[in-house]
Amino acid sequence: MKNIFILAILFFATLSCKDNAADPQSSGLVGKWENVAFQNISTELPNGGALLKRSNRLPERNYGYEFKANGKLISIESAGWCGTPMTYGTFTGTWSVDNDILTLRKKYWGGDEVRTFKIVRLDNKELTISYIY
Numbered sequence: 001m002k003n004i005f006i007l008a009i010l011f012f013a014t015l016s017c018k019d020n021a022a023d024p025q026s027s028g029l030v031g032k033w034e035n036v037a038f039q040n041i042s043t044e045l046p047n048g049g050a051l052l053k054r055s056n057r058l059p060e061r062n063y064g065y066e067f068k069a070n071g072k073l074i075s076i077e078s079a080g081w082c083g084t085p086m087t088y089g090t091f092t093g094t095w096s097v098d099n100d101i102l103t104l105r106k107k108y109w110g111g112d113e114v115r116t117f118k119i120v121r122l123d124n125k126e127l128t129i130s131y132i133y
Contacts, residue, residue, distance in 0.1 A: 027067070027097050028122050032056065035063035039128070044120060049130040061088055065104075067095050073106055080109050102129065 033052040041048045050063075058064045058076050066074040071094050079089030093106025097119070104115045117129040 028124070029067045029095070029097065029102070029119075029127070030069050032058050032066045033064060033127055034059045039130075045128075045130040047131040047133055049117075049120065049128060052127040052129070054125050054127075058090075059088075061086075063088075065095075071095060073104055075104070075106050075108075077108065101132070 032055045034055040035050055036053050037051045039045050039049040039051055052065070055064065058066055058074065060076075062076070063078075064076040068074070073093045073095040075091045075093065076088055077091065079087045089109060091107045091109075093104060095105075096103050100119045102117045102119055104117075106113060106115075116132040118132055119127070120130050121128040
């Protein structure tokens with residue numbers, strides 16, 4: 001009986017050590033997303049954030065992301081340091097999710113960057129992310 005108890009503990013301990021990183025292919029993020037609004041700092045978004053809506057295509061004159069099933073990323077965002085007039089560019093990279101943390105590794109107008117967000121809400125139509133600094 002003691003051996004069965006020890007084996008059961010080892011079995012459940014092994015299950016709890018499972019990697020929590022989500023497979024990008026199974027993520028609800030796969031698809032195209034357009035920024036609808038930047039969100040102010042609040043209890044839910046301590047560093048501010050953004051609301052994105054699922055879209056059939058990437059925007060030409062707005063921030064947006066395409067999360068591909070293979071972990072590749074296409075990002076539409078500011079193409080320079082000056083926002084007057086605002087110009088947009090297309091940048092590439094990769095994305096990954098670990099629990100509710102979204103990490104983007106990509107190019108931008110100034111070089112390479114890593115951006116990290118907390119996924120606050122995600123459904124078939126909307127995505128709310130909070131910035132992590």
